[in-house]
Amino acid sequence: MKLNRIIVAAMLVAGTGMALQLAQAQPAEVHRIDLVRHELSVPDREGIQVRVDFDPGAFAPKHAHPGEEIAHVLQGTLEYQLGSNPPVTLNAGDSLFIPAGITHSARNVGSGKASELATYIVKKNAPLVLPVN
Numbered sequence: 391m392k393l394n395r396i397i398v399a400a401m402l403v404a405g406t407g408m409a410l411q412l413a414q415a416q417p418a419e420v421h422r423i424d425l426v427r428h429e430l431s432v433p434d435r436e437g438i439q440v441r442v443d444f445d446p447g448a449f450a451p452k453h454a455h456p457g458e459e460i461a462h463v464l465q466g467t468l469e470y471q472l473g474s475n476p477p478v479t480l481n482a483g484d485s486l487f488i489p490a491g492i493t494h495s496a497r498n499v500g501s502g503k504a505s506e507l508a509t510y511i512v513k514k515n516a517p518l519v520l521p522v523n
Contacts, residue, residue, distance in 0.1 A: 400401075407520070410493040418444075418445040418446060418447040418448035418449070418498070419444060419445050419448055420443070420444050420445070420448050420449075420450045421442070421443040421444075421445075422440050422442050422443075423440065423442075423443070424438070424439075424440055425439045425440060425441055426438065426439040426511045427439075427515065430511070432511075434513060434514050435457070435511055435512065435513065435514060436465045436511075436512060436513075436514045437505065437509070437510065437511055438509070438510040438512060438518060439508070439509050439510070440507075440508045440510070441464075441505060441506075441507055441508075442496075442505065442506045442507075442508055443503060443504075443505045444466070444468065444496070444498035444503065444504040444505065444506075445498065445503060446498060446500070446502055446503060447497075447498060447499065448497070448504075449495065449496070449497045449498075450495055450496045450497070451495055451520075451521070451522075452471075452493050452494065452495045452522040452523075453493070453494070453495070453519050453520055453521050453522055454491050454492060454493050454494070454522055455488070455490065455491075455510055455512055455518060455519065455520065456490070456491070456512045456513040456516040456517070456518075456520065457490050457511050457512030457513055457516075458488065458489060458490050458509055458510065458511050458512075459487075459488040459508055459509065459510050459512050460485060460486070460487055460488070460508070460509045461480075461485065461486045461488060461490070461496075461507075461508050462482065462484075462485040462486075462505050462506060462507045462508075462509075463480045463482050463484050463485070463504070463505070463506050464482060464506060464507055465482050465503065465504060465505045466476055466479050466481075466482060466498060466500040466502060466503055466504025466505060466506040467479060467480070467482075467498070467499050467504060468496050468497065468498060468499065468500075468504050468506060469496065469497045469499045470494060470495070470496050471494060471495045471496075471497075472488060472492055472493075472494045473492055473493055473494070476510060479499065490495035491510075493522045510517075
């Protein structure tokens with residue numbers, strides 16, 4: 391009976407360790423929350439505002455938009471790569487203008503969560519994010 395308790399206790403400890411490893415192995419993700427989407431006074435254009443949250447180490451791969459983007463870092467540290475330019479690192483409170491159609495990526499290079507407020511002036515009814523290989 392005592393041996394059974396020891397075996398069960400050992401299995402619980404091993405199971406907890408495996409669960410912690412699985413939880414830590416989850417891929418870092420980028421989460422988007424749409425805040426505002428509204429038609430503008432400029433024909434065929436709309437304004438869109440999105441909050442983008444980056445888990446530690448998360449990466450938004452190369453993409454483009456059918457219009458301009460203004461990225462404002464709300465918290466953390468993000469590194470942006472625009473076209474073939476050297477990477478730019480922004481901290482909370484910093485902003486960046488991304489011209490229409492420019493291929494870019496973003497990465498959380500800080501130690502915790504990072505967030506940006508992305509404001510777009512884009513072609514109406516066009517896909518907002520255009521993946522690039």
